[in-house]
Amino acid sequence: MKRLATVTVAAVMAAAPVMADLVFPSLSYRTGAYAAGGIPFADGYADYMTLLNERDGGIGGVMTRILECETGYNTEKGVECYEATKGEGSLVYQPLSTGITYQLIPKVTADNIPMHTMGYGRTSAANGKVFSNVFNYPANYWNGASLVVNHLLDLNGGDIKGKKVHLVYHNSGYGKEPIRTFEELAKKHGFELTLLAVDHPGQEQKSQWLQIRRERPDYVTMWGWGVMNAVAIQEAANIKFPMENFIGVWWSGSENAVLPAGDGAHGYKAITFHNVGSDFPVFGDLAKYVVDAGKAAGAGDQIGTAIYNRGFYAAMLAAEAVKNAQKIHGVADITPAMMRDGMEALEITEAVMTDLGMPNFGPSFKVTCENHGGPGTGAVAQWDATNKKWSLISDFSGSDMSVIQPLIDADSAAYAAENSMETRCN
Amino acid sequence: MLPDQFLFGVEVMLNGLMAGVLYALVALGFVLIFKASGIFNYAQGVMALFGALTLVGIMDGQVPFAHLINSIFGTDVHHFGWHVPAFLSILLVMVVMVGLAWCVQHFIFRHLVGQEPIILFMATIGLAYFMEGFGDLMWNSEIKKLDIGIPQGGSMWIEEATSFLGGTNFYGFFIDKLEIVASLVAVVLVIVLVAFAQYTKEGRAMRAVADDHQAALSVGISLSFIWVLVWSLAGFVALVAGIMWGAKSGVQFSLSLIALKALPVLMLGGFTSIPGAIVGGLIVGVGEKIFEFLIGAPFLGGATENWFAYMLALVFLVFRPQGLFGEKIIERV
Numbered sequence: 001m002k003r004l005a006t007v008t009v010a011a012v013m014a015a016a017p018v019m020a021d022l023v024f025p026s027l028s029y030r031t032g033a034y035a036a037g038g039i040p041f042a043d044g045y046a047d048y049m050t051l052l053n054e055r056d057g058g059i060g061g062v063m064t065r066i067l068e069c070e071t072g073y074n075t076e077k078g079v080e081c082y083e084a085t086k087g088e089g090s091l092v093y094q095p096l097s098t099g100i101t102y103q104l105i106p107k108v109t110a111d112n113i114p115m116h117t118m119g120y121g122r123t124s125a126a127n128g129k130v131f132s133n134v135f136n137y138p139a140n141y142w143n144g145a146s147l148v149v150n151h152l153l154d155l156n157g158g159d160i161k162g163k164k165v166h167l168v169y170h171n172s173g174y175g176k177e178p179i180r181t182f183e184e185l186a187k188k189h190g191f192e193l194t195l196l197a198v199d200h201p202g203q204e205q206k207s208q209w210l211q212i213r214r215e216r217p218d219y220v221t222m223w224g225w226g227v228m229n230a231v232a233i234q235e236a237a238n239i240k241f242p243m244e245n246f247i248g249v250w251w252s253g254s255e256n257a258v259l260p261a262g263d264g265a266h267g268y269k270a271i272t273f274h275n276v277g278s279d280f281p282v283f284g285d286l287a288k289y290v291v292d293a294g295k296a297a298g299a300g301d302q303i304g305t306a307i308y309n310r311g312f313y314a315a316m317l318a319a320e321a322v323k324n325a326q327k328i329h330g331v332a333d334i335t336p337a338m339m340r341d342g343m344e345a346l347e348i349t350e351a352v353m354t355d356l357g358m359p360n361f362g363p364s365f366k367v368t369c370e371n372h373g374g375p376g377t378g379a380v381a382q383w384d385a386t387n388k389k390w391s392l393i394s395d396f397s398g399s400d401m402s403v404i405q406p407l408i409d410a411d412s413a414a415y416a417a418e419n420s421m422e423t424r425c426n
Numbered sequence: 427m428l429p430d431q432f433l434f435g436v437e438v439m440l441n442g443l444m445a446g447v448l449y450a451l452v453a454l455g456f457v458l459i460f461k462a463s464g465i466f467n468y469a470q471g472v473m474a475l476f477g478a479l480t481l482v483g484i485m486d487g488q489v490p491f492a493h494l495i496n497s498i499f500g501t502d503v504h505h506f507g508w509h510v511p512a513f514l515s516i517l518l519v520m521v522v523m524v525g526l527a528w529c530v531q532h533f534i535f536r537h538l539v540g541q542e543p544i545i546l547f548m549a550t551i552g553l554a555y556f557m558e559g560f561g562d563l564m565w566n567s568e569i570k571k572l573d574i575g576i577p578q579g580g581s582m583w584i585e586e587a588t589s590f591l592g593g594t595n596f597y598g599f600f601i602d603k604l605e606i607v608a609s610l611v612a613v614v615l616v617i618v619l620v621a622f623a624q625y626t627k628e629g630r631a632m633r634a635v636a637d638d639h640q641a642a643l644s645v646g647i648s649l650s651f652i653w654v655l656v657w658s659l660a661g662f663v664a665l666v667a668g669i670m671w672g673a674k675s676g677v678q679f680s681l682s683l684i685a686l687k688a689l690p691v692l693m694l695g696g697f698t699s700i701p702g703a704i705v706g707g708l709i710v711g712v713g714e715k716i717f718e719f720l721i722g723a724p725f726l727g728g729a730t731e732n733w734f735a736y737m738l739a740l741v742f743l744v745f746r747p748q749g750l751f752g753e754k755i756i757e758r759v
Contacts, residue, residue, distance in 0.1 A: 031559070033680030035567035171729040197729035201680040203671065204687065206441050207718040207731060213600055214434055227680040230569065234674060238579045238602055256569040260676025264579070299493070299504060 126373025202228025446711020471685025
């Protein structure tokens with residue numbers, strides 16, 4: 001009898017569904033020229049998932065698992081990482097690289113795995129009618145370009161006609177993404193746009209900044225990454241360019257960009273699609289359950305920095321999409337396809353953010369089948385070199401969709417035509 | 427009064443000369459090792475990065491291998507809580523670079539004596555990647571501010587003293603104070619290196635090894651010692667380059683890519699000449715800046731400097747393969 005009971009228990013245990021993990025691949029870059037940006041993002045992403053495990057017992061009772069793969073910000077390695085990790089039930093890819101994103105778009109679509117490229121990647125992926133598996137909410141590069149111009153309009157009482165604006169950009173797919181939008185906005189508002197390309201990695205920019213010194217633009221905006229940001233800000237300080245007239249995109253708005261220039265960076269601005277600093281209740285939980293428990297991905301000293309917060313925010317949005325998918329499909333252990341459904345029906349409200357201990361951390365928005373790009377809102381942050389911190393100097397506001405939407409429609413239509421794709425959401 | 431466009435061109439040329447000095451600083455390290463051992467040291471850029479990382483780490487009292495120590499022992503140590511003065515830190519880093527040179531010689535090149543140059547080159551590639559990872563493990567990958575008191579920013583004195591040369595659109599020549607310091611340091615460094623090679627026993631031994639390994643061995647010169655010496659000197663030059671470039675951009679891992687700027691300099695100046703490295707650096711610096719100013723930015727969309735430097739070097743290679751100051755290789759059958 002005892003033996004029969006043992007066998008029965010063993011059989012029941014074997015037959016019971018095994019609760020797998022919720023796998024979140026992290027295509028990180030902790031080495032190489034861009035590691036200083038890759039590390040805090042990966043740490044923020046991992047720490048949020050660890051917080052959910054330690055504080056809440058995972059999401060819907062299923063533990064999360066970070067599956068990290070080092071890309072070195074190298075597109076080929078990024079694709080290898082995708083191929084190596086997709087078989088593990090990876091729920092959503094966030095490659096933190098526009099180059100890798102472009103390569104993965106057809107792959108994730110074929111494999112029906114969602115990809116979230118928050119504030120980077122292929123901008124026209126905002127059109128869910130064409131890009132079924134790619135999401136770039138809450139903002140993309142073209143929103144970023146428009147937000148920069150909106151800020152210039154605010155500073156000039158709505159009239160920037162004849163103003164000289166120079167765009168210093170990383171001479172890569174990433175850096176070139178906003179050019180089209182800037183050109184359209186220049187036509188609309190009548191400002192003079194000058195393009196200044198900087199080759200990878202951007203260690204040497206003397207020619208570009210001598211040109212800026214000669215031409216004395218009213219404003220300089222920057223689409224940089226890695227060392228390019230730090231060098232540009234240092235060079236701007238060297239030529240005594242007024243820092244309050246120098247505005248970077250969110251990838252040029254981290255501590256890594258401004259700290260090397262010291263006091264010279266004081267007043268530099270960057271647009272952002274999420275809030276800055278560590279003054280949010282969730283970071284109390286993070287300290288208690290993750291950092292103090294010795295379970296943080298890094299040393300715990302990056303909390304509140306711009307790119308750490310971005311990784312943290314990206315993880316929060318992924319976790320909320322999981323909850324949504326669990327609700328839609330009525331199962332806790334979701335598949336990548338279910339995750340995609342959860343992302344496509346995601347709604348983030350201020351009430352949700354407050355519940356998560358992140359009030360006003362990011363915008364409220366609703367993703368739909370047609371709109372994978374979110375609201376495209378952002379704010380302007382300014383660097384205080386004395387206190388070594390970013391502060392928001394504007395409210396979150398919208399971008400000029402009358403210019404951006406036609407560009408998104410045209411680019412996504414071209415992609416659909418090239419790939420003989422049928423549009424969705426009809 | 428001179429035309430503004432002419433003055434801008436002169437300003438670009440002056441800045442090109444300054445940038446060239448910074449390229450030459452990196453190229454010098456390559457020359458030292460190649461001249462003495464025939465090894466093209468792919469790891470020279472990483473040595474500059476490693477030197478700068480170690481300097482900042484020592485100055486800031488950072489605990490080396492903190493992440494590893496904390497992971498193994500469950501501790502939470504990151505800083506010793508002290509700050510070491512810049513001068514003392516530089517001396518300590520020089521000791522570290524000598525230790526590194528000894529390790530490189532003892533653990534790698536001692537075992538590769540007599541191997542083909544391509545094997546030695548491959549070994550330096552391995553060394554570069556190992557050192558990059560080792561530096562990351564030792565000091566982590568965060569971007570670090572390097573401040574040893576070198577002034578930065580345009581020299582107001584030069585700006586004001588030259589502003590009368592042009593019209594209202596000319597604001598005086600912009601010359602970065604950091605680059606003026608770098609130029610002075612480079613001049614001193616070259617004088618010291620040449621004096622060392624000419625007037626010291628070790629320097630003469632180094633030159634003997636460079637001329638002929640076998641002959642140097644036959645007169646009792648220790649090849650092993652000379653190679654450690656040369657790698658130490660290259661480490662010191664790398665440290666100087668790392669300080670100058672690190673002060674410009676912060677110390678971060680793309681610093682190792684400055685080696686790419688040294689390659690066209692070497693192609694121009696020759697792999698075996700210290701003055702060649704300087705002159706090559708100046709030609710590349712001025713050439714790429716002037717090309718960008720006159721042709722690149724107005725007609726080609728800019729960002730021409732990287733490829734133009736290599737194109738310039740290629741043109742030189744076609745007409746003078748050994749470089750401007752390199753030794754002509756004559757092999758008799």
